[in-house]
């Protein structure tokens with residue numbers, strides 16, 4: 413360690429069930445400490461990471477999320493946000509080896525289930541020890557840091573979510589956020605009640621999450637990627653697949669204020685051959701997205717009521733390029749709570765765990 417901070421490079425890594433998220437701190441005022449071989453290696457890594465936006469076949473840097481002018485560990489620099497499929501972890505380990513990573517650091521900070529699963533691979537192939545941190549601790553720390561340190565506004569909500577023309581993204585002042593609920597939609601879903609920076613509990617979860625959407629969508633439509641699944645859903649009509657209240661009642665179910673357009677049974681039309689014949693792949697993709705999203709929204713709403721919280725913050729990579737789900741959640745929260753609940757979203761979506769992990773490195 414130099415001056416009490418860990419040796420460069422500084423990374424936080426969140427190895428999730430589907431995606432591995434990497435936050436890299438690029439220092440702007442580089443000191444000349446350390447031997448020349450180390451400096452050279454450090455430069456190579458920095459140049460590789462900041463000079464590219466794609467790494468190998470599947471690694472991607474989310475350039476639009478980059479945070480310049482950050483102060484971390486007594487240094488000034490930029491935060492970079494990188495992701496790749498966890499399935500490609502062995503290729504990442506190979507890359508770390510080819511860039512001589514172990515010449516610089518003996519350990520890296522990691523969170524997520526993969527920090528446990530891949531621990532022995534890191535040790536064996538790159539002589540790196542993983543300092544493991546709990547993923548939900550990291551998530552909360554990351555939200556706290558990014559929300560406060562993003563010069564561009566981090567938090568937003570959807571105004572008029574049910575109206576195509578009038579719907580708009582509006583920034584939300586999240587400076588005094590407590591208490592709030594966090595709904596982290598990754599491969600699966602975790603729901604946390606947060607009362608202060610270091611007081612939170614995991615209140616619920618569901619295994620029907622982003623992984624379920626993608627898995628079912630691949631099965632039902634033959635699509636191959638998340639982007640393709642979302643693209644398909646955006647052109648589909650879920651009412652060709654779902655059975656609505658009006659399909660059963662011929663109109664509204666007035667006694668209990670259920671609109672005829674509410675879904676009574678997700679995929680409820682698909683038992684009939686003639687209905688299957690007219691449902692397209694796009695319709696199936698949309699119905700899958702709506703089913704998973706509404707189920708999460710419904711569980712989130714119950715948690716908010718139980719925990720007596722009015723702000724519900726949705727994060728996780730399921731919401732990446734997925735305005736359909738965000739608007740559905742926004743509408744569902746407002747509608748089913750009679751306007752008392754607010755659905756909030758954060759720009760850095762799936763990166764909070766990795767960010768919190770990088771902060772742990774500084775402790």
Ligand code: ADP
Nearest residue numbers: 428429430431598599622623638728729730762
């Ligand atoms: P985890 O930590 O469990 O991997 P994430 O928050 O990274 O969770 O979210 C994973 C989910 O994000 C996937 O299940 C999928 O629904 C969605 N997703 C968004 N972008 C991608 C992508 N490029 N590849 C795979 N899944 C993606």
